[in-house]
Amino acid sequence: MHFRHDLVPDDRDRVRAIVESTGFFSEEEADVAVELVDERLAKGAASGYEFVLAEVDGETVGYACFGRVPLTQSSFDLYWLAVRPGKQRGGLGRALVGEVERTVASLGGGRIYADTSGRRQYAPTRTFYTAMGYAQAARLPDFFAPGDDKVVFAKEVTVQQSLGQMAPGDCCPGAPTDSYVQDDRIRFFK
Numbered sequence: 096m097h098f099r100h101d102l103v104p105d106d107r108d109r110v111r112a113i114v115e116s117t118g119f120f121s122e123e124e125a126d127v128a129v130e131l132v133d134e135r136l137a138k139g140a141a142s143g144y145e146f147v148l149a150e151v152d153g154e155t156v157g158y159a160c161f162g163r164v165p166l167t168q169s170s171f172d173l174y175w176l177a178v179r180p181g182k183q184r185g186g187l188g189r190a191l192v193g194e195v196e197r198t199v200a201s202l203g204g205g206r207i208y209a210d211t212s213g214r215r216q217y218a219p220t221r222t223f224y225t226a227m228g229y230a231q232a233a234r235l236p237d238f239f240a241p242g243d244d245k246v247v248f249a250k251e252v253t254v255q256q257s258l259g260q261m262a263p264g265d266c267c268p269g270a271p272t273d274s275y276v277q278d279d280r281i282r283f284f285k
């Protein structure tokens with residue numbers, strides 16, 4: 096398995112196929128997933144959308160889309176995460192989230208938010224986020240529809256967590272060095 100961060104036009108179809116294959120998302124949601132691919136293809140990093148695609152034997156079998164939340168200092172949204180059903184429970188979701196967290200760490204760290212549904216169908220998804228170290232931060236009753244709550248999971252990602260031991264100033268191009276302190280660890284502070 097390897098990760099790819101750069102998108103090509105054929106990824107529009109690949110992303111749609113992955114999202115649709117899960118059976119978790121409506122056609123409208125699949126359209127939105129592809130719109131984010133289009134935004135990234137058109138505007139690059141300025142789109143605010145980062146992608147991680149997981150490839151196994153030349154096939155794209157899962158992906159994540161995330162980005163810094165506009166007007167926040169260090170909050171990130173995990174907009175999309177999906178793995179093809181035939182490839183689930185093999186560690187790909189864990190690997191994708193790990194790669195997202197490493198990328199967030201390389202951008203200076205922060206808190207990652209993942210929205211999901213409170214419906215029974217999403218119980219495995221909620222179990223997954225909990226297993227990945229995410230804690231429920233909020234539950235908004237009837238957010239998506241009557242009886243369909245929005246459940247927000249969150250996890251703080253530190254620079255040290257994903258990049259290993261580094262000296263202050265050695266890391267994270269573009270990040271202000273005064274955002275870091277050194278105690279026994281190097282840690283990002285909001």
Ligand SMILES: CC(C)(COP(=O)(O)OP(=O)(O)OC[C@H]1O[C@@H](n2cnc3c(N)ncnc32)[C@H](O)[C@@H]1OP(=O)(O)O)[C@@H](O)C(=O)NCCC(=O)NCCS
Nearest residue numbers: 117176177178183184185186187188189219220222223226
């Ligand atoms: C959520 C999702 C991305 C997880 O991907 P995955 O590759 O199956 O996950 P992993 O194999 O890395 O699982 C990691 C851990 O999460 C937990 N987990 C994952 N799927 C689970 C399930 N169906 N039931 C219970 N626990 C589960 C387990 O603790 C698992 O570790 P283990 O296999 O060692 O027990 C995938 O199931 C998916 O695409 N679901 C449909 C779409 C979706 O819900 N996307 C999330 C955004 S709303």
